[in-house]
Amino acid sequence: MFMNRRDFVGLTSLAAGALFLPSLPSFGGELVDPARLLEPGVDVAVKKRLADAALNAAKAAGATYADVRIGRYLNQGIFTREKQVQNIASTESYGAGVRVIANGTWGFAATNSVTEAGMAKAAQLAVQIAKANSKVQKEQVKLAPQKGHGEVSWKAPIQQNAFEVPIKDKVDLLLAVNAKAMDTGASFVNSVLFQVNEQKYFASTDGSYIDQDIHRIWPTFGVTAIDRASGKFRTRQALSSPMGLGYEYLTPKAADKVAGPTGSDVVGYKYSYDMLEDVAAATKQVKQKLTAKSVVPGKYDLVLDPHHLGLTIHESVGHPTELDRVLGYEANFAGTSFATLEWKAKNLPYGSKIVNLVADKTQLGSLGAVGYDDEGVKTKRWDLIKDGILVDYQKTRDQAHVVGQNESDGCSYSQSWQDVQFQRMPNVSLQPGKGKLSVDELVKDVEKGIYIAGNGSFSIDQQRYNFQFGGQVFYAIEKGKITEMLEDVAYQANTQEFWNSCSAICDESDYRFMGAFNDGKGQPSQSSAVSHGSATTRFNGVNVINTARKIG
Template sequence: MKRRDFLYMTGMGLGATILPKAGLLGKDVPLDAPWYSVDTAIKKELADVALNEARAKGATYTDVRIGRYLNQYVITREDKVQNIVNTESYGIGIRVIANGSWGFAATDKMDKDSIAKTAQLAVAIAKENAKLLTEPVQLAPQKGYGEVSWKAPIEKNAFDVPVKEKAELLLSANAAAMKAGANYINSYMFLVNEQKYFASSDGSYIDQDVHRIWPTFTITRIDAKTGKFETRNALSAPVGMGYEYLIPKASEKIAGPTTLYKKRYDILEDAQLGAKQAGDKLTAKSVEAGKYDLILDPSHLWLTIHESVGHPSELDRVLGYEANFAGTSFLTLDKWESKKFNFGSKLVNIMADKTQPGSLGAVGYDDEGVGTGKWDLIKDGILVNYQTIRDQAHILGLNASQGCCYADSWSDVQFQRMPNVSLQPGKTKASPQDLIKNVEKGIYIIGDGSFSIDQQRYNFQFGGQLFYEIKNGKIVGMLKDVAYQANTQEFWNACVGVADESDYRLGGSFFDGKGQPMQVSAVSHGSSTAHFKGINVINTARKI
């Protein structure tokens, strides 16, 4: 299978957001190529060329991003390795302000003359853009940090693990699933290493090393008599960790009807149980539509948070900059200005965080050289803030950016992207079992599934992977054909319970698309299990 075919196939199965990046994965590199990083002294020397040339041509501000991006994807099906992708992309992006306007240019020719010419082009573009400007760019002030670095706190670099070992792990998971009754299984392992160097005319020289990993699979079980089938996707979360993520700790296991761990993942156990559960879904009772209390596991709730909280609190979406592609937001500025907009119940506390260890969005500095932190978006159910970058901060009256700038490649201009956005755990001691005890008629949902949400991130529908019926405080059996519908405000106001910190876990998106041309980013969303009262549930079964 060629890389282009792989991108098409996995894009269809795992999200079309990966497709536009086909030309940006870079060049193929040998599978046994050793992991290394470019010397920071070399990167600083090249960055200074760009900074000096841009200033000489009239730029009042310049930032430079030198990026080396490694991508490795291992794809298997049953007892075969279908494809292995191992690529490197290396280049420089230069962004400037001249005559009050932005300009950007990039190149993969990493010699000083080419970099100088690219800086000249960025300034020329800015000056042309300025002719159409209605008001100049207003950048929030940002001090220079000098020469600093940040590295993801990984224990085992996944790029140092032989590809053969990774493939064998996936094939072992496949074998476990097939032995447990699966008819088909596709399994994947996605690895990303972003080696990012940022320099700016503010006086920052920042070197960062970012790692991400996502092992996942899809299992299919078929009823030979009826020809009907059911699937069960992996309950793994993509994370900002090294290969240690795939070395589970028994002490982290979460009690419940499926295989879940606090911070790590057992793909063999999940594949074996997933095959059984896909079979159970074949004989599960089809849900009766109506109002139910929902107990939502973090492996499911992360996606609802992402779509109904993360995206609508992006300030560029609020301002309408995303209207042409993915819609705007119902969280308009007047709601924030009122300081009393009731987003959810008083139990709903949602925080943005770019520092959380192990999360996909964790970095020391964003792609504008802003040191990262965390802040409240929803406090005691009230909308209190958004997500901003340097040229947006003045709109909210902020003195500094919140560090939400990101570009998925050296060849793309950076723009506002979502930080980790998470529901905070309940303050009262409570386990998922404690929440279930309070439910007379409900459904416990595990894992993410298909979803739909309108262009303002208000009306939505979400499915899942596993559904369990709750009666009189007890789980009584499995259900299928379940999806729930609500609008964002009524849903979060229906939150009547959140488990405590001991149940807190991360989910997330490895390929979250935004912008035109589209870029992808990776972002985590944490929560503990939560209870939502009186939510409308529909039956999704189709009669043929």
């Protein structure tokens, strides 16, 4: 069974309370001994036999289509603050979900009785639910064709399973991070390491039997500096990105470091992360933020670091191009999209001609990388916005026909065996510039601007159109050079305005991921993880506000 929110909050409150942590990922499953996470899962031949029991029972009960997902979900979170380990939580969840079409209608049931009898019973219940639903269904489900893949497997190309690293080693790293921050002047610091392993088996009446082993990791921290005289405080979160990698992500490699513009004291990371280096920089920056100049509102050219821009991509491109949102299926919970089918038909410019955004679930090291989605569709890359024009959406098998297509995009996902799969955002990334262009070269053409790194608070309307974004650190740009740190910065725009102001993008050498580890969607809500790649990018004439100024 999944841990409910009350239990989870109780479990993590010591680690998260008042420590300026980013929102925590959902941990599902029963608390277990950490050694349990190293035990092998069920043999693939056994999983095939169990899946066949469900598929055969579904067909015998009247299903015209059925798929089965057998999942083992492992999670571990290690929470520390200053010199203390506050909590270590290891969880495991194991069960199966059966989805069917009967009388042209979906039905779904899940079970933690993973036996042939239990699987068959769940399949029969799913068919009963589908037949009951068919009495009120107005239109029959239309699935895009999908050829069976036979027996195949996919494994994340990790070098070191994070669960195999002794907990003591992981704790030692986090406490070393905390010590580095305190020794260099932080008032408070917390650090956390999240690790996830999804062992997923999919089978369908199309003839697919797919075994996948997926890993994700997220090291992060929060540093606070306080001016004791005034009571003023400032914080800075880690500039790490959650990744679809193993523990090797925490072995720094010089080649993976990417410097921000000269004078900014910002360092970005690609496929490895130096947590000690980042926390030292964060501590220096939070002390500088205590005395930094408050921004003067107005129009500025913005130079946005990938670790910042990823969130803006997520909210202003990723969500509005989800076809279920476009069609209104998410209106009750998360809103709709300005980028309707009618809007798209007009070929209105989503962005400037250098703006090319792709969806891609094949990018190795990304959070969304898998071989096959949760409908058994082989994953791929496709264009969403090409030369500034919206050309496609994100679709699953039962959505493709709505836009006249006969192929799924392979972006179906469920957070667990007990939740039904549905359309979830793939990795959505801004393509780097085609010509050689460094960050310093990007900055030198800016007369009056602001460089922003790290993602902060944000707001966006229900149609994913009007928005406001903050960040972690801000630097003034004057006559092509970084001059000083700024504070209280946020920018406002609408999606079209913003992306049409895109004037230059750095080249491939600067390309990096930002990750959303727990993106929520659906009713009941589910969480998924996606990455957003980009290089440092310039946007001209964007409206900047001062977040500290009082209104009236």
